[in-house]
Amino acid sequence: MIPFAQYLRGLASDGDLVTIDESADVPPDVVAAEALRASGPALRYRRADGVDLASGMFSGPDQMQRRESKSWSRLALGFGLSPDASFVAVLDTIAGLGPSGGDADPTYAGQTASRTVDSVQDLNLPQGTEDVWPSLTLGVASVSSSEGSHWAPIHGSVVSDDKLRVRTPTALSSLLDDDGTLSIALGVPPAAVATAYLLAVTGCVDVPVQACGVADDVPLVPTNGGLVPSATEIVVETTVADRHPDFQSDRREAWEHGVASTPLSLSVERVIATDDPVIPFSPVGRPLADDLQLTGLATAAMLYRRVNDYWGISPIEWVLLPAEAELGICFVATNILYAGFEWQLANLLFTFSSLFDTVIIVDEGVSPRDFGRVLGDIWVKAHPSRDWIFSEPSAPAAKRPRYRRDGTTGARLYVNAAWDPRWEDSYIAPRVSFERSFPVSVRDAARKTWNDRHDAAAGDGD
Amino acid sequence: MSADSFRKYLRLLEDEDALVSFAESVSWDLEASAVTTLANRTDGEIPIFESVEETTIDAALVGDPYRGPQCRPWEHLARAFELPPGLSGAAYYEAVIDRLRSPREPRIVDRNAAPCKDVVHTGTDVDLLSIPWPYIHRGDGGRYSNLHTVVGPDPKTRWGHWSSHRMMIHDDDLASLLFLAGEQAPNLYYYEYEPREEPMPVAVVLGTEPAVQCSTEMWIPNGRSEAVFAGGLKDGPVDLVPCETNDLYVPATAELVLEGRVLPNERLDEGPFGDYFGYMNGPRRSMPVFAVDAITRRGEPRVPFCVEGTGVGYGQNSSSTLQTAAAGPDATLGLQAAGFDVALAVPWRFTSQTVWVIATDRPYPGYLHELANFIFTTWGMLHIDFFVFVDADVDPLDPRTVLTAIALEADPDADFHQFGVERMPKVPLNIYQTPDEKGSADVGTSKTKTAKAYIDATSDRPAGVSGGDEELRRRAQELLVDAGVSSEAFDLLEWGGDRSR
Numbered sequence: 023m024i025p026f027a028q029y030l031r032g033l034a035s036d037g038d039l040v041t042i043d044e045s046a047d048v049p050p051d052v053v054a055a056e057a058l059r060a061s062g063p064a065l066r067y068r069r070a071d072g073v074d075l076a077s078g079m080f081s082g083p084d085q086m087q088r089r090e091s092k093s094w095s096r097l098a099l100g101f102g103l104s105p106d107a108s109f110v111a112v113l114d115t116i117a118g119l120g121p122s123g124g125d126a127d128p129t130y131a132g133q134t135a136s137r138t139v140d141s142v143q144d145l146n147l148p149q150g151t152e153d154v155w156p157s158l159t160l161g162v163a164s165v166s167s168s169e170g171s172h173w174a175p176i177h178g179s180v181v182s183d184d185k186l187r188v189r190t191p192t193a194l195s196s197l198l199d200d201d202g203t204l205s206i207a208l209g210v211p212p213a214a215v216a217t218a219y220l221l222a223v224t225g226c227v228d229v230p231v232q233a234c235g236v237a238d239d240v241p242l243v244p245t246n247g248g249l250v251p252s253a254t255e256i257v258v259e260t261t262v263a264d265r266h267p268d269f270q271s272d273r274r275e276a277w278e279h280g281v282a283s284t285p286l287s288l289s290v291e292r293v294i295a296t297d298d299p300v301i302p303f304s305p306v307g308r309p310l311a312d313d314l315q316l317t318g319l320a321t322a323a324m325l326y327r328r329v330n331d332y333w334g335i336s337p338i339e340w341v342l343l344p345a346e347a348e349l350g351i352c353f354v355a356t357n358i359l360y361a362g363f364e365w366q367l368a369n370l371l372f373t374f375s376s377l378f379d380t381v382i383i384v385d386e387g388v389s390p391r392d393f394g395r396v397l398g399d400i401w402v403k404a405h406p407s408r409d410w411i412f413s414e415p416s417a418p419a420a421k422r423p424r425y426r427r428d429g430t431t432g433a434r435l436y437v438n439a440a441w442d443p444r445w446e447d448s449y450i451a452p453r454v455s456f457e458r459s460f461p462v463s464v465r466d467a468a469r470k471t472w473n474d475r476h477d478a479a480a481g482d483g484d
Numbered sequence: 485m486s487a488d489s490f491r492k493y494l495r496l497l498e499d500e501d502a503l504v505s506f507a508e509s510v511s512w513d514l515e516a517s518a519v520t521t522l523a524n525r526t527d528g529e530i531p532i533f534e535s536v537e538e539t540t541i542d543a544a545l546v547g548d549p550y551r552g553p554q555c556r557p558w559e560h561l562a563r564a565f566e567l568p569p570g571l572s573g574a575a576y577y578e579a580v581i582d583r584l585r586s587p588r589e590p591r592i593v594d595r596n597a598a599p600c601k602d603v604v605h606t607g608t609d610v611d612l613l614s615i616p617w618p619y620i621h622r623g624d625g626g627r628y629s630n631l632h633t634v635v636g637p638d639p640k641t642r643w644g645h646w647s648s649h650r651m652m653i654h655d656d657d658l659a660s661l662l663f664l665a666g667e668q669a670p671n672l673y674y675y676e677y678e679p680r681e682e683p684m685p686v687a688v689v690l691g692t693e694p695a696v697q698c699s700t701e702m703w704i705p706n707g708r709s710e711a712v713f714a715g716g717l718k719d720g721p722v723d724l725v726p727c728e729t730n731d732l733y734v735p736a737t738a739e740l741v742l743e744g745r746v747l748p749n750e751r752l753d754e755g756p757f758g759d760y761f762g763y764m765n766g767p768r769r770s771m772p773v774f775a776v777d778a779i780t781r782r783g784e785p786r787v788p789f790c791v792e793g794t795g796v797g798y799g800q801n802s803s804s805t806l807q808t809a810a811a812g813p814d815a816t817l818g819l820q821a822a823g824f825d826v827a828l829a830v831p832w833r834f835t836s837q838t839v840w841v842i843a844t845d846r847p848y849p850g851y852l853h854e855l856a857n858f859i860f861t862t863w864g865m866l867h868i869d870f871f872v873f874v875d876a877d878v879d880p881l882d883p884r885t886v887l888t889a890i891a892l893e894a895d896p897d898a899d900f901h902q903f904g905v906e907r908m909p910k911v912p913l914n915i916y917q918t919p920d921e922k923g924s925a926d927v928g929t930s931k932t933k934t935a936k937a938y939i940d941a942t943s944d945r946p947a948g949v950s951g952g953d954e955e956l957r958r959r960a961q962e963l964l965v966d967a968g969v970s971s972e973a974f975d976l977l978e979w980g981g982d983r984s985r
Contacts, residue, residue: 040964040967040968040969041967042963042964042966042967043967045959045963047959048956048959048960048963049956052953052956052957052960053960053963053964055957055960056957056960056961056964056974057964057969059973060961060964060969060973060974061973062964062969062970062973063969065964065967084884086833086883086884086887087554087555087798088525088527088554088798088799151953151956309884309885309888344887346884346887346888347887347888347890347891348888348891348892349891350888350891350892351887351890351891378891379896380891380894380896392797392798394796394797394798394799394834395762395796395797395798395834397797397832397834397835397883397887398762398796398797398834398835401832401835401838401839401869401870402761402762402763402796402835402838402914402915402916403915403916404916405916405917405934405935406869406870406916406934406935406936406937407905407906407934407935407937408916409916410900410937412896412897412900413896415897419895422891422892423891423892423893423895424892424893424943425892425893425894425895425898425899426895426897432895432896432897432898433896433897434896435896435900445918448919449918449919451761451763451764451765451766451915452623452758452763452764453762453763453764453793454621454758454762454763454764454791454792454793454794454796455521456518456521456522456525458622459514459517459518459521459621459622459623459758459793460514460517460518460521460621460622461514461622464514464515464518465518467515467518468515468518468519468521468522469522471506471508471510471515471519472519472522472523472528472531475504475506476526476528
């Protein structure tokens with residue numbers, strides 16, 4: 023388990039975090055969005071007033087160019103994996119944080135946050151360009167039930183010294199008991215925030231964290247609302263002031279595209295913080311925002327596990343809902359087991375997620391690190407008519423895209439950019455690549471010739 | 485002044501530390517191509533191989549000389565045309581389009597003043613195999629020249645027609661040319677010269693100045709000359725010189741010129757070859773025969789080649805860069821000239837000749853259909869299968885924003901058009917048809933037809949809704965650069981990777 027503060031230090035030591043002084047005239051969400059747009063490092067905002075902030079902690083560089091670092095590399099580090107960990111290792115780690123079938127063995131530890139903060143407004147949470155109030159994002163809500171503690175994502179606004187307006191999954195708010203206590207953990211270990219997102223997108227908010235894999239990994243501590251990670255930078259203990267508040271906000275974190283959410287008005291009872299707290303925030307609604315990446319990874323982890331569990335075998339190499347496509351397209355690499363398997367697979371994915379209604383299928387040998395190849399193969403390997411398959415126009419519109427918001431039905435689409443298993447081997451066109459287009463002796467000679475003039479190794483994968 | 489010869493262009497690359505010279509002996513048989521593949525994959529310098537094994541003349545090979553940096557493919561060519569450094573993609577397109585709006589007539593120079601005539605071999609002195617043609621990929625049908633300008637006759641212009649067709653070497657004076665009907669020069673051969681049983685004069689020109697190579701990649705309307713647009717692009721006349729054995733004119737500063745004839749009713753094997761799709765394509769086919777009558781060249785010619793197939797996905801090579809940096813601005817200008825409200829037309833970076841992205845307004849219902857059909861029936865016929873239309877304020881040079889537009893705006897139910905209709909021609913280089921479907925049609929195209937499609941990824945929101953406060957974004961970028969973040973990826977800074985206009 024990597025506490026958030028340690029995660030920050032890890033990114034800094036890897037050269038993937040830059041500290042900046044907060045500017046009075048440029049809101050942090052604009053700075054965060056520009057860093058993400060440029061595929062820049064994570065940022066820590068040094069502030070004279072209020073808590074320090076961090077952005078880009080759960081996001082990463084886009085995959086539209088060849089880069090050493092991937093969009094999941096930071097989060098891999100936050101999970102205690104190598105930053106070079108494979109995408110599938112990250113998916114497996116996330117999936118393992120969820121419901122464990124009762125095998126989890128929670129550990130408990132003392133609360134790292136022990137300093138009481140007078141007012142939630144003293145935190146001076148970031149206020150975006152379009153925000154009326156300071157906002158909190160990337161929070162983990164915890165509530166208790168007779169089953170245990172339940173986690174889910176939460177975000178909202180600080181409207182006074184002791185009032186918050188938040189949104190959280192309906193599944194969580196429905197678990198609130200009569201006294202309606204809810205704790206918000208800000209600056210939790212990456213595994214904890216990933217768990218909250220995973221539970222939300224899999225519809226498992228009702229599963230207590232004591233029965234989830236995360237409990238094996240993240241030490242917990244009780245609060246008024248429920249268990250939270252002991253290594254939490256800031257805990258805001260609240261009670262529900264209004265379960266049906268009369269306010270509307272356009273702000274939505276990305277998990278809300280596929281998960282029903284409800285507003286709550288909360289009274290702040292207590293705020294406790296570490297001595298030098300740093301909390302993450304996401305420039306919600308901007309490209310590549312942290313909440314978008316987390317939602318994409320959690321959904322991909324869910325789909326990867328469910329699909330590979332479905333037929334008793336594991337034909338799927340990886341599933342990807344890239345933030346670059348705003349979660350509106352699902353990419354999957356698979357072994358096409360038999361003719362027609364691609365149809366089954368695409369429709370199974372549509373069954374398991376309502377976010378998208380376009381699925382792109384590529385061959386099992388395509389690496390998720392080579393998204394550029396995926397973005398080429400779609401158009402080159404798939405026949406423009408035979409391999410772009412539309413359903414009958416009777417499907418409900420997916421929740422993420424912007425079209426057909428009026429509830430009318432329409433078609434779904436899958437693109438089969440994998441080789442047809444019925445083709446003879448001689449029909450399969452060999453790919454042009456360094457590894458395939460040159461014999462070993464030529465590759466060795468070329469590497470020597472090239473590397474003799476260059477310090478950097480040229481042998482990175484295709 | 486623009487780089488008005490291939491040598492000056494190479495010196496410009498050297499001055500920019502973008503060229504690496506290998507003095508040690510390298511084989512033309514896959515090795516030069518393998519080293520170039522590494523250079524392309526690692527975004528490294530352009531390799532020049534000064535010493536090529538088993539070559540009877542003192543010639544060098546240059547691997548993918550027009551390849552630009554992966555993040556800014558137009559960079560080297562912008563320098564070659566003396567455009568301001570650090571131009572954003574959109575600014576580069578605008579600058580090139582401005583140049584193309586002012587074509588310049590070429591200038592005829594005396595053969596004694598033409599570097600491409602330093603050495604002249606005709607008749608029995610012609611030895612095609614004296615040139616170090618590279619064997620590019622394992623599995624290719626033979627050694628190839630694939631980065632050149634084919635100069636052919638054009639009854640409507642004095643300067644001839646320039647185009648690009650890969651060429652497979654057969655012996656000391658014969659080669660086969662990939663001539664696909666539907667393109668201008670092959671059409672002339674298949675439907676004019678060959679029926680008359682008349683050889684068609686052509687010249688294959690290698691190592692041209694950048695403006696010539698760029699205009700070769702453009703789709704210049706019939707009756708207009710690529711040579712005058714090359715002059716516009718370089719902002720000065722292109723020097724041309726008459727051929728030795730026919731009436732064509734060729735660029736005088738070229739490194740190497742092969743003069744000859746495409747013979748009627750003669751065919752030689754051509755392919756397979758790893759072409760721009762990123763896959764080896766076959767089967768071996770019969771293609772028209774190019775009989776070489778003369779070779780003229782510089783004393784120590786620099787012979788460029790392209791490792792085709794490495795310009796897909798994340799990679800760049802000469803052909804993908806030329807598509808982005810030359811064909812894109814030309815297409816944008818062409819569509820604007822045809823009356824369409826197109827902001828930018830840009831090849832999809834990950835497979836540049838199969839998909840194009842067009843940012844456009846939609847002034848009336850049915851406009852996109854008209855636009856798509858215009859393109860598919862003119863310059864987009866054989867190679868391009870898909871067009872993706874996005875809003876005019878979406879940057880087609882930013883593939884992330886395009887992918888987002890496809891994901892969020894393109895409704896499978898209403899925005900994918902012309903699928904399921906297999907009525908259109910297709911180059912046999914594709915890999916989604918079986919060899920049987922491709923067949924061996926007499927005029928080059930696949931025997932089996934294909935479908936073309938366009939995707940409407942435009943939104944219904946009014947223009948200008950997205951984008952945010954540009955001044956605020958600029959200040960944020962400055963803040964990040966001050967904190968030590970590299971400026972290269974920022975689009976609004978004066979000396980960032982992109983420069984704002």
